[in-house]
Amino acid sequence: MTENVLQVEGLTKTFGTRTVVDNVSFEVKRGEIFGFLGPNGSGKTTTIRMALGILRPDAGSVSILGLPPYRNVLKGVGYLPEERGLPRKTLVLDAIRYLGRLKGLTFTEAEDRIDELLRKVNLYEHRKKKVETLSRGMAQLVQFVTALVHDPKFIILDEPFSGLDPLNVELMKEMLLERQRAGGHYHVQHACHVRRRGVVRACGTDCGRPSAAVRGPG
Numbered sequence: 001m002t003e004n005v006l007q008v009e010g011l012t013k014t015f016g017t018r019t020v021v022d023n024v025s026f027e028v029k030r031g032e033i034f035g036f037l038g039p040n041g042s043g044k045t046t047t048i049r050m051a052l053g054i055l056r057p058d059a060g061s062v063s064i065l066g067l068p069p070y071r072n073v074l075k076g077v078g079y080l081p082e083e084r085g086l087p088r089k090t091l092v093l094d095a096i097r098y099l100g101r102l103k104g105l106t107f108t109e110a111e112d113r114i115d116e117l118l119r120k121v122n123l124y125e126h127r128k129k130k131v132e133t134l135s136r137g138m139a140q141l142v143q144f145v146t147a148l149v150h151d152p153k154f155i156i157l158d159e160p161f162s163g164l165d166p167l168n169v170e171l172m173k174e175m176l177l178e179r180q181r182a183g184g185h186y187h188v189q190h191a192c193h194v195r196r197r198g199v200v201r202a203c204g205t206d207c208g209r210p211s212a213a214v215r216g217p218g
């Protein structure tokens, strides 16, 4: 595998007359936790969507796990989207298994993995409840489990701590660090305390333009 799990170069996106992502370039190295930081509206989610091939950039290129964001490459990627997408009337277990199956797991692999992950986030007892009965934080953890279910090589988390109480923030960070130690690869947005390196983007009058790349200790 290449050294970089994600490389974006010159990414640009304009909605109407507003350029919300303007010539953004950065790379995430294998094994690193990377924070992509910036105020609301500065174009982080739009950049992530282009990195995953959900949105087509107006200019620039993406390489993820060494290739453009094609479907088969994305099987190696876990994604926690900013907007919550689990079907409300579905049981927690079924909602996660459905996505695990789409990512190529067998039924049994999915069940084993879901049991293990739900125990880790203390939601095993809730596995047969409908998604709509979960609190916001619990739903966020279920979404997190969904991003990890197929044991991806690389995960992208958009606002991962949104809705979590402090204990669950710590739990999620610990699970991320544990996976990093075991050889996983993370790109964590807004994860100020677990990031090793990140890009800070300016907003305000200069909204949408990258301002500075900040290199942390790791």
Ligand SMILES: Nc1ncnc2c1ncn2[C@@H]1O[C@H](COP(=O)(O)OP(=O)(O)O)[C@@H](O)[C@H]1O
Residues within 6 Å of the ligand: 015, 020, 038, 039, 040, 041, 042, 043, 044, 045, 046, 047
């Ligand atoms: N599909 C879209 N159409 C028009 N404007 C959009 C669209 N998606 C995002 N925007 C706008 O682009 C800007 C950046 O949004 P976003 O990438 O969600 O920022 P962030 O994730 O940093 O908060 C915002 O002003 C937002 O309203």
Ligand SMILES: [Mg+2]
Residues within 6 Å of the ligand: 044, 045, 046, 082, 158
């Ligand atoms: Mg966003």
